[in-house]
Amino acid sequence: DIRYSVLFSRTVPYYDTKNTNRVIFKKFFSNNLLKLINKKIFKIIPFKYFGVNPADLVLYPTRQDVNKNLPISKKTKIVLAHSFDYDNYLRQKKKESLISEKYAVFIDGYMPFHPDHIMEGKGHFLNPVSYFNNLNNFFDQFEVAYNMKVIIAIHPRADKNYGSIWYKERKSIYNETVRLVRDASAVIFHNSFSVQYAVLFNKPIFPISTKSIDEGIYRKFMPGPPVSWFADFFEKNIEYIDDESYKIKKHSLLIDQNKYNKFKNLYIKDDSSSDIPYWEIFISHLNKLNN
Numbered sequence: 001d002i003r004y005s006v007l008f009s010r011t012v013p014y015y016d017t018k019n020t021n022r023v024i025f026k027k028f029f030s031n032n033l034l035k036l037i038n039k040k041i042f043k044i045i046p047f048k049y050f051g052v053n054p055a056d057l058v059l060y061p062t063r064q065d066v067n068k069n070l071p072i073s074k075k076t077k078i079v080l081a082h083s084f085d086y087d088n089y090l091r092q093k094k095k096e097s098l099i100s101e102k103y104a105v106f107i108d109g110y111m112p113f114h115p116d117h118i119m120e121g122k123g124h125f126l127n128p129v130s131y132f133n134n135l136n137n138f139f140d141q142f143e144v145a146y147n148m149k150v151i152i153a154i155h156p157r158a159d160k161n162y163g164s165i166w167y168k169e170r171k172s173i174y175n176e177t178v179r180l181v182r183d184a185s186a187v188i189f190h191n192s193f194s195v196q197y198a199v200l201f202n203k204p205i206f207p208i209s210t211k212s213i214d215e216g217i218y219r220k221f222m223p224g225p226p227v228s229w230f231a232d233f234f235e236k237n238i239e240y241i242d243d244e245s246y247k248i249k250k251h252s253l254l255i256d257q258n259k260y261n262k263f264k265n266l267y268i269k270d271d272s273s274s275d276i277p278y279w280e281i282f283i284s285h286l287n288k289l290n291n
Contacts, residue, residue, distance in 0.1 A: 002053070002254060003056050004055055004056065005055055005056060005057040005058065005059070005265050005282070005286065006055045006057070006058045006059070006070060006071075007282065008057075008058075008060050008061050009061070009083065009084045009236075010083045010084060010085060010193075010276065011061045011065050011083060011266070011267045011268070012193070012225075013225050013229060013233075013266075013267060014046070018137070019058045021243050023286065027094065027162045029119055031091075036105045043259070044281070047070075047071035048071075051070065052071045052118050053075035054072050054075065054076050054077075055070065055071055055072055055076050056062070056076065057072065057079065057155050057282075057285055057286065058072060058076055058077070058078050058291060059065050059079050059080075059278075059281065059285075060078070060079070060080055060081065060084040061080075061081060061082055061084075061267075061268070061269070062080065062082070062083075062265065062266060062267060062268065062269065063080065063265075063266075063268065063270055064266050065091045066078070066286075069208050070226065072203050074269075075170070077285060077288075077289065079281065079285050080083060080270045080272060080273040081273055081278055081281045081282070082125070082268060082269035082270070082273055082278065082281075083267070083278075084197075084278055085197075085268070086200070086278070087180045087269055087278050088149065088197070088198045089178065089197060089201075089275075089277075090277060091178075091203075092178045092179050092182050095179055097179075097183045098173065098176060098179055098180060098183070099180070101148075101149060102147075102148045102149075102185050103148050103149045103150065103151045103183075103184060103185065104142065104146065104148050104149070104150050104151070104184055104185055104186040104187070104188055104206070105150070105151050105152075105177075105180045105181055105184040105186075105187055105188065106135075106139070106150055106151070106153065106188040106189070106194065107177060107181070107187065107189040107190075107192040107194050108152055108153060108154050108158065108163075108172075109128055109189075109191065109192050110154075110155035110157055110158045110162070111131065111160070111189050111190065111213065112126040112127070112128035112132075113159070113285065114133055114155075114159070115157060123276055126210075126211070126212050126213065130212075130242070131210065131212070132166045132167070134210060134241045134242045134246070135248070136167065136168060136170070137241070137246070138241040138246070139170060139206060140249040141246075141247070142206075142248060143248050144186070144281060145268040146186065146253075148185055148186070149171070150173050150188070151169065151172070151173065151180060151184075152167050152170060152172035152173065152182070152196075153172075153173060153176065153177040153180045154172050154173060154174045154175075156174070156175060156177075160174075163171035163243075176196050176235045177194050178194075178261060181194070181198055181201055181203060181289055182197070182201045183205070184198075184203055185203075185205050185253070185270050186203065186205070186253055187203045187204065187205050187206065188205075188206045188207075188208060189196065189205065189206070189207060189208070189212060189227070189230075190207075190208065190209060190227050191213075191225060191227045191229075191230070192200055193225075193227050194251045194262075195230060196263070196268050199260045199263050199264055199268065199286045200264065200268065202257075202260060203253060203255070204213070204252075204253035204254065204255050205230070205234060205255075206235050206239070206240065206251070206253075207227045207230055207231045207237075207238045207243050208227070208240075209228075209238050209240055209241070210240060210241060211242055212242065213227070213242065214227075215251065216226070222241060232257050232259045233259065233263065233287050234263075235249060235254065235259070236251075237249070239271045240243070242243060261290050270286070
């Protein structure tokens, strides 16, 4: 018999989409039909009938993920660890700052050009010229209203010339999202789950969107929760920046610590879990199983 462990990397919030019937219809009559059938089978028929032994160890990021639809038994060791992303947070604690002046960071989502949309046959739902004109106009207004520069944390999958082409003269930095969030005075975002770093570092968040983004999220089924989900959770107003006469509305940059703590416990790390890297937690419990 083969002994094994089951590891979960991240807890993703469940959210309802608009046009639910269309989503179900598309899923049912798509290439994913076989996957859906497999999922249903494994939920109904116990794993032992497929010759699958119970896992020796299961690591969950948070209590949200604890699920009985796994090959587990009374002998399975259940451990609350944290998300893989929490390791990034731990690694950034001691690194030097990249920016000396006060700034806000925008978490770029590579929205108009993200390769996932092409690979999955979704196409592009944003006009890049209009999108970046609206975005840069918003940044100009934000910098005046809040008296701080906006720095761009470029998406890791973006082309190397993407920042200089579309964000003009504004400073854009690659592969440093976590550290930029750590030292920022505010975090601007669309629907990136990297907003979790704003929660961990207790940074004010500023959700923005456009009508095209909202329509794209529901029509094209973008992965991850929409910005409206985050706005509802943290009780924040969304700034819609695509109106021709758009004028920024200045909001408080205070945070609600209770909501931040709730988000952390639900989707990043339970307060009771160890504050050490994920793989150290795994190895520690693995060694105990083998002793």
